[in-house]
Structures are given as C-alpha cells and as structure tokens.
Amino acid sequence: MQRFTHNVLAAAVALVGASLIQTAHAKSLTIYTALEDDEVTDYMGAAKAAMPDVEFHVLRLSTGDMAARLLAEIKNPRADVIWGFAVTNMLDPRIHGELMQYEPVAAKKLPAIYRGKDGTWFAATGYMAAFCVNTERLKSKNLPMPASWEDLTKPVYKGEIVMPNPAASGTGWLQIAAILQGLGNDKGWDLIKGLNQNIAQYTSSGSKPCKMARTGEYAIGASFAFPAMQSIEAGFPVKMVVPSDWVGYELEASGVVKTTKNPEDAKRFLDWTLSPQAAGLYKKYKEIVTIPGAEPSEQLIKAGLPTNVDKILYPIDFEKSAAERADVLKQWQQVTAR
Template sequence: MKNKCSFLASLALSAAAMPALAGEITVYTALEEDEVAAYLERAATDMPDVTVNVLRLSTGDLGARLIAEAGNPQADVIWGFALTNMLNPGIYDQLGPYAAKGAEALNEQFRDKEGRWFAPTGYVGAFCVNTERLAQLGAPVPTSWADLKNPAYKGEVVMPDPSSSGTGYLQIAAILQGAGDEAGWQLIQDMDPNMAQYTTSGSRPCRMAQAGEFAIGASLSYVAMQGIDEGYPIQMVIPSDYAGFELEANGLMKSSANPDDAKLFLDWTLSTGAVEAYAARKDLVTIPGVPRSPQAEKAGLPEDLAAVLFPMNFAASGEARDAIITKWREAVGR
C-alpha cells in the first residue's frame, strides 16, 4: 500500500463515514493538531503499508460523536483521548481488549485491567503567563488557582471551556477534587469575574497569552514549553494548589473492520519511533526510560512531576462529568 497518512479537519465529513479498506484504518483522536501531524509523519515511516485516516475533534465533541455512533461505530481506533472520557460506559463498552506490544511495561495505573485501554502519554495543566503584559499591568505572577481571584487580573485571564475541552475539564475537576465541592465551587465563582473568555481549545489560552492578547492563559504545560522555546515572553507556572493532569488513552474498537491493522497501529503507539516523537514534545510520558526533553529543561518543568501533580481520581471525574459541567454553566453563567 502506498505510504500515506491523511489528516482530516475536525469539522469536516471524512473517511470515517465510510468503511475502511484493507490496509487502511480510521482513527479518532483528541490530540492537538500539531501533535497529530508530527506523529503521523513518523507513523508513515514506520508503517508504510497502512493508511491512517484521522478525524481530530476536541475532547467533548469526540466523546459526543462516539456515543452518537454507538449503534454504528465508524472508527477502528481511539487514540490520545482523555481517560476521564474514555471511562464513560457509553464509550468504554465499545472498546475491545487488546494487549498492545509493550503495554506490560506501563505501570498498572496507566493501563486497564481488562486491556481495553492504555495511556502512554498525558498532559499537565499549567498557566502561560505573559510577563511583559503583567509588568505593564503592575501585577504579580500568579502561582496558584487561588491567586487568580486577584482583581488585578480582571479581564486578563483566559481558560478552556470544560464542556468542550478536556484541558478545561481536568482543571475544574482538579480544583473540585482538591478543594472539595463547597470551597471548589466558590473558587471557580470567585475567579470568573477575571475571565475574559472560555475557549473551546485547551491550547488556545496559551497561544493568546503568547500573542499578548491576555496576560494569563490557563492551558497546558507542553504548549507553554513550546512557546518558551520559540522565544515568546511567557513563563510557565504549574499551579501550586491543584495541578491537574489527564492521561491520553488509546484503545481498539471492538467493531473494527480491520482489526489487524488497527492492532498494528496501537503497537506503534508504544514503539521506539512513537516514543522518540513523544519525547520531542510531551511533558508527561508514562513509558519507562523516556529522556527529559530540552524544552522541559528550558521551561523549568519539575523533574519529579509526581511530586507536584494532584492525584487525580479519573473514575470519579468521569462519573461526575455531566453533573459538573451542568453546575459549571450555572455557576459562571456563560
């Protein structure tokens, strides 16, 4: 088969709407577009006989699509999808067990006991702080979520909408799990007057802070690391109170029309080639022995992430997701 990888726009009708041919698979993902492009380039080299058609959607939109298609699934593989969402019974029940090559090396917390998912990567919530804009405002660099209540930041903070963004949801979930319901919701409401907007993308708040549109973007650490490496006047801050994170899970759809090629792709996501691609851009890689990236060093990412990350309860996050999003909309009124 010709060496080929297809990257499809998130809102476009795609090859996912048609049965895949032999040597061709349809992959659904919530990974960021730049990540998908970089990983598929390496996958094309490592798997020249498999055509990979990818549909990329935001976490919330992808979850809704998977549930809507439950009666007639279109994907062969789910790739890089928030574990919190993957654990939704309406999605989890569509997955078939598969022991991908190398999955046994992952710590038990990064793979399913029934073999329906494994998570080689994840993402960490972080603030992207434009130090030049803050200096103009005469405001201090925030170090925690609690700091974002400061009136000095009014109209200067941007964060993702948790109803559409997995990043936004992990941030809210970490606050609620860490502070408890009463104090957590109070903090969310106290921060809201300073929020200029809630975006649909987890990376966009950091991009906006990089461009100087706003002083603070609650986003992802790897996006902050990229921005710092590219020379933007930003500082990465891992919140000292509730540093949430999410795992990016992969799984085989039990309805896959091309399970052999789907399994080959899943094996690739734990291969040397994939690990090298992850190491160049990811902040959280669960595969043992992956070296720390130069970007992480430059941005000051803590060497021992486990010591600073809030111990997320992903099952609880998944179970409470609909209720939390409903209450969030009521709390912030947007």
C-alpha cells in the same frame, strides 16, 4: 540487445503488477484522536513509514467534540481506533463499552494507573495544567506574578485571564476536576466562582488560552504545559507557571473499537504507539510520557518543566472524575452563566 529489452520489460510488468496487487489489497484504518494537530502530523509521518501497507484516515477533534461524535456514532461506529483521548471521557460507560479487549505487550510494562483494569485501554502520554503568563503585559499592567489557582481569584486579575471551557476541552476539565477533588465540593465551587469573576473568555481549545496570552491579548492563559513551553522556545515573552496547588493532569488513552473490520492492523498501530520510535517523538511534545525510560527533553526542562512531574501532580481519581462529569458540567454552566 533484444533479449535484454525483453527482460527489462518483463521485470517492469512484474513490478507494476506487484504494485497493483499491493494497492488492491491495501487496508485502511480510521483513527479518531484528540491530540494536537502539530504532533499528530509528526507521529503519523513515522507511523506511515512503519506501516506502509496501511492507508490511514485520521480525524482530529477537540476532546469534547470527539466525545460527542463517538456517542452520536454508537449505533454505527466509524472509527477503528481511538487514539490519545482523555481517559476521563474514555471511561464514559457508553464509549468504554465499545472498546475491544486488547493490551499490547508493551502496555503490560506500564504502571497500573496508566492502563485499564480490563485491558481495553492504555495511556502512553498525558498533559498537565500550567499558566502561560505574558511577562510584558503583566509588567505594563503592574500585575504580580500569579503562583496558584487561589491567586487567580484576586480582583487585580479581572479581565486578564482566559481559560478553556471544561465541556469542550480536556484541559479545561482537568483544571476544575483537580480543584474540586483537591478542595472538596464546597470550597472548590467557591474558588471556581471567584475565578469566574476574573475570566475574560472561555475557549473551546486547551491550547488557545496560551496562544492568546503569548500574543499579549491577555496576561494569563490557563492552559497546559506544552503550549507554554512551545511559546517560550519560540521566543514569546511567556513564563510557564505550574500552579502550587491542585495541579490537574489528564491521560491520553488509546484503544481498539470492537466493531473494527481491520483488527490486526488496529492492534499493530497501537503496538507502534508504544514503540521506542514513538516514545522518542513524544518527548518533543509531552510533559507526561508513561513509557519506562522516556525522560523529558532538555528543551522542556529549560522551559520550566519539573524534572519529576509525578511529585507535583494532584492524584486525580479518574473513575470518580468520569462518573461525576455530567453533574459537574451542569453545575459549572450554572455557576459561570453571565
């Protein structure tokens, strides 16, 4: 009995010692992301299970706020990884210049449009423009169902539309970028001016217009597809309308910050974001998954997502979008000033 007790105590001490050593050597990663809160929670639960030896610190910000923070920290970067960030913003030379050249093996299998030419970033997911239309409010106001951006400029919708601010929201940016690239500057700005006449409110979040529309505050929320599909699944009186013209989209880019003190784990995390496990989770939330073989879920198709979104997306020139961003936002502020 005494020998048995001694052995148990020795094993317990060894176990505690091993735990302390593991804790002492645990490494951490600071990750900046613009992904939505609910999906970040889901993804990180799986990532922590896959990398239990790493302590994760995740900061979630809107696209505009994240860009501002990264630029403010250029001289003293605090992030190890940029994850799920609008590629238009990632291509800002000041931010792009802070990325390490690292391309996971799985990233090499992505079509060229979904990864950087210099091997500094890749995009596993993306999102596309969509209108959240509250069918009950539409009926009570005797309004027609909109089908396009052109429709939203009609006076009948005045005060019934909510849209994201493109300076703060990646969703807001992709919407006006597609309109301007699709129509050209003159006609594009004319449409944006007409649209502005009907906008009740600009929001800082891309999902908020949909959430405001689904509760009946407004008839139409110019948003992106996932919150529309989420609202439908939750039972709100919402119809998702993919505009028939200039369907903008954005890619969610990821990369390693070159000043990271933990490059190996940063690379391991990016490898995980392209794993089959991650792809399975993306299907719950994303209308665009670039990983080969990742098909949309039945719930998304039932909510109105086209089976092949590639055929309806406007072919955004992301490098042009990034280069013109500052000038476009400056003009947008002038056009929408009230």
